[in-house]
Amino acid sequence: MFENPSDIQPEKINLEQLKPKRETIKKVPIDDHYSENKELLIMLRNLSKTYKTKGGLVEALTDTNLVIYKGDILYIMGPSGSGKTTLLRLISGLELASKGEIFILEENFSKWDDTKRAIFRRDNMGIVAQHGNLNPFLTISENLILKKIYQGNKLTDTIEQNQSILNLFVDLQIKERFQAYPLEISGGELQRASLAIAINESPKILLLDEPTANLDSDLAKHVVNLIFEKCKTLGLTALISTHDLNILKEGVRLIELSDGQIIKNSYIAKA
Numbered sequence: 441m442f443e444n445p446s447d448i449q450p451e452k453i454n455l456e457q458l459k460p461k462r463e464t465i466k467k468v469p470i471d472d473h474y475s476e477n478k479e480l481l482i483m484l485r486n487l488s489k490t491y492k493t494k495g496g497l498v499e500a501l502t503d504t505n506l507v508i509y510k511g512d513i514l515y516i517m518g519p520s521g522s523g524k525t526t527l528l529r530l531i532s533g534l535e536l537a538s539k540g541e542i543f544i545l546e547e548n549f550s551k552w553d554d555t556k557r558a559i560f561r562r563d564n565m566g567i568v569a570q571h572g573n574l575n576p577f578l579t580i581s582e583n584l585i586l587k588k589i590y591q592g593n594k595l596t597d598t599i600e601q602n603q604s605i606l607n608l609f610v611d612l613q614i615k616e617r618f619q620a621y622p623l624e625i626s627g628g629e630l631q632r633a634s635l636a637i638a639i640n641e642s643p644k645i646l647l648l649d650e651p652t653a654n655l656d657s658d659l660a661k662h663v664v665n666l667i668f669e670k671c672k673t674l675g676l677t678a679l680i681s682t683h684d685l686n687i688l689k690e691g692v693r694l695i696e697l698s699d700g701q702i703i704k705n706s707y708i709a710k711a
């Protein structure tokens with residue numbers, strides 16, 4: 441018979457101790473003043489997306505109208521299946537809308553052909569996809585230089601010689617893993633590697649689909665601070681889908697989707 445050891449008993453804690461402390465957020469509907477002195481970057485007009493599946497039609501996004509200004513940090517929230525990923529994929533041009541239009545920098549993005557959209561995406565967007573978007577046959581460091589190669593640039597220095605990339609990888613705590621393949625690293629490391637690659641060249645538009653979903657809360661906050669710093673110092677615009685209320689900050693915009701429709705469009709006022 442085994443003795444019941446008393447030294448490895450689970451410790452009793454209260455559920456309240458585990459719950460994140462929620463900051464009280466004052467939400468204010470977007471009003472005329474919000475757009476004052478702001479430059480329009482992205483506009484969605486009556487945007488809808490219906491997927492055709494074997495089981496029938498799935499309406500993922502319905503008649504969506506949204507205006508995004510240069511420098512906005514916009515959180516997209518809403519339950520699973522509400523259309524967050526669909527919205528980001530439509531804006532990236534990786535998915536085509538069934539109806540409606542997307543204007544980016546006053547150009548009708550939805551009318552462009554695939555090649556023009558792909559070039560625009562390559563040169564202006566940094567993307568973190570929900571289920572990963574790195575090439576699994578290339579190492580993290582090779583994935584990092586892929587964009588440069590597609591742009592036809594000659595690589596003059598190795599990653600080891602590029603201090604700003606090294607700093608970013610150190611900051612995101614993945615420097616030790618950059619010779620690894622995407623499938624050899626953990627989910628959280630993969631997310632940080634994808635983010636480093638997405639923000640490395642400071643693209644005008646960051647489309648980040650649940651970029652902190654696999655991170656513990658301290659690392660998630662650190663990652664979000666880094667995104668904020670990049671956006672604020674370089675005037676980048678970020679669209680971030682998330683379920684995590686803890687990464688919200690004052691001054692950002694927040695839209696909420698429900699069944700493919702925007703049910704809330706607000707910004708978090710400074711206290």
Ligand SMILES: Nc1ncnc2c1ncn2[C@@H]1O[C@H](COP(=O)(O)OP(=O)(O)OP(=O)(O)O)[C@@H](O)[C@H]1O
Pocket residue numbers: 491492493498499500518519520521522523524525526527570
């Ligand atoms: N490629 C697809 N083919 C068919 N249906 C799809 C496809 N992608 C998404 N959907 C459906 O569209 C709806 C919206 O999905 P979407 O992935 O945009 O939701 P989400 O808000 O990102 O959810 P989650 O929080 O789980 O990531 C869901 O009903 C989903 O099943």
Ligand SMILES: [Mg+2]
Pocket residue numbers: 524525526570649
């Ligand atoms: Mg999603």
